[in-house]
Amino acid sequence: MEYVVAAVILLVVLVVGAVGLVVPKMRRRELPPPSEASTTTLERPPVVEPAVEAPPVVLPPLPVEEEELPPLIQKIETPEPTAGRLVRLRARLARSQSALGRGLLTVLSRDHLEEDDWEEIEDSLITADVGVEATQVIVERLRERVRILGTRTVAGVREQLVEELTAALEPDLDRSLRTTGHEGRPAVVMVVGVNGAGKTTTCGKIGRVLIADGRTVLFGAADTFRAAAAEQLATWGERVGAETVRGPEGGDPASVAFDAVKRGIETGVDVVLVDTAGRLQNKIGLMDELGKVKRVVEKHGPVDETLLVLDATTGQNGLEQARVFTEVVDVTGVVLTKLDGTAKGGIVIAVQRKLGIPVKLVGLGEGPDDLAPFEPAAFVEALLGETA
Numbered sequence: 001m002e003y004v005v006a007a008v009i010l011l012v013v014l015v016v017g018a019v020g021l022v023v024p025k026m027r028r029r030e031l032p033p034p035s036e037a038s039t040t041t042l043e044r045p046p047v048v049e050p051a052v053e054a055p056p057v058v059l060p061p062l063p064v065e066e067e068e069l070p071p072l073i074q075k076i077e078t079p080e081p082t083a084g085r086l087v088r089l090r091a092r093l094a095r096s097q098s099a100l101g102r103g104l105l106t107v108l109s110r111d112h113l114e115e116d117d118w119e120e121i122e123d124s125l126i127t128a129d130v131g132v133e134a135t136q137v138i139v140e141r142l143r144e145r146v147r148i149l150g151t152r153t154v155a156g157v158r159e160q161l162v163e164e165l166t167a168a169l170e171p172d173l174d175r176s177l178r179t180t181g182h183e184g185r186p187a188v189v190m191v192v193g194v195n196g197a198g199k200t201t202t203c204g205k206i207g208r209v210l211i212a213d214g215r216t217v218l219f220g221a222a223d224t225f226r227a228a229a230a231e232q233l234a235t236w237g238e239r240v241g242a243e244t245v246r247g248p249e250g251g252d253p254a255s256v257a258f259d260a261v262k263r264g265i266e267t268g269v270d271v272v273l274v275d276t277a278g279r280l281q282n283k284i285g286l287m288d289e290l291g292k293v294k295r296v297v298e299k300h301g302p303v304d305e306t307l308l309v310l311d312a313t314t315g316q317n318g319l320e321q322a323r324v325f326t327e328v329v330d331v332t333g334v335v336l337t338k339l340d341g342t343a344k345g346g347i348v349i350a351v352q353r354k355l356g357i358p359v360k361l362v363g364l365g366e367g368p369d370d371l372a373p374f375e376p377a378a379f380v381e382a383l384l385g386e387t388a
């Protein structure tokens, strides 16, 4: 019996041991193939750590790509200061004029100046559009100085030439723009000239000159013949934050000019700039119309400045046009444009001499700030270039 009990106990122990070995193996086989993590989890139950306050994680800022959005309001430009513009733009002039300076100085530096040499000097000046009359005066004065001085150095001759050309440009003329407003009324500037001389462009550039000098401006687009002109002027205005008064295409230019000044009075600007349509001096009807524009504007008060825009590349022909304009409107100043595109810078002397009106501004390129107040001495220096 004892043997039987012992055998049963032994059997039970064996059975339990066998089951203990087999069952875990079976369970493991049922599990999906273990990953490292899952193995760890199975073999080591997770330890519950005591709650500790984790230090704040400071992440570096993510680089944000800034998308360039179109500006809702167009950026208002700050025009270049006007002081020293002519000196800055002198290279434009020198490029096309240096032949004149070189030619004159080469002849003037010769040991003995004969009649032929003086004729050569005259020809150079006439070719540069200085005009016959002015050339004769300049050459006469130079001859006199050379005769008195006797020996000459290149530097000395250059200085004399600078002095004579500057004197021919009448440096004492008042070239300031009359843009001082009146009691409760802005100054009015009218811009006139033949087709394509550069009136609209110049109007825009003058606006920038005035704004650069701290004035407020309103444009009047009285060129109602050419729809693009009003558009062009409005664009100039937008760029510098100036209002433009326009009328219907083909409308009455005098009425647009009148409305522009009226608006200028209401808004209290310093200067109203009135752009007019280009017209040929031989078209009597159009010239009469220009006179009307001026008279209508003058119902508000006198026009302070009437600027005649002349294209320097038209040379002596431009002078005849200019003369007719001075008969119709009282021109108070000349703007000579496109001087960057001609080798005939001497036209400035001829214009002033023939019209007796000061050149107040010169255009030296198509850029918005390529308009400079005219300074005779700086102009002559640029005209002669860095010649030796």
Ligand SMILES: Nc1nc2c(ncn2[C@@H]2O[C@H](COP(=O)(O)OP(=O)(O)OP(=O)(O)O)[C@@H](O)[C@H]2O)c(=O)[nH]1
Pocket (backbone or CB within 6 Å): 193, 194, 195, 196, 197, 198, 199, 200, 201, 202, 223, 226, 229, 277, 278, 279, 337, 338, 339, 340, 341, 362, 363, 364, 365, 366, 370
């Ligand atoms: N190189 C150069 N071009 C200029 C200058 N001034 C004006 N222009 C150019 O001359 C062309 C005619 O200028 P506008 O201002 O349209 O002339 P406009 O007198 O108003 O013309 P109309 O309205 O047809 O009478 C344009 O292409 C201007 O860019 C300048 O000083 N130098």
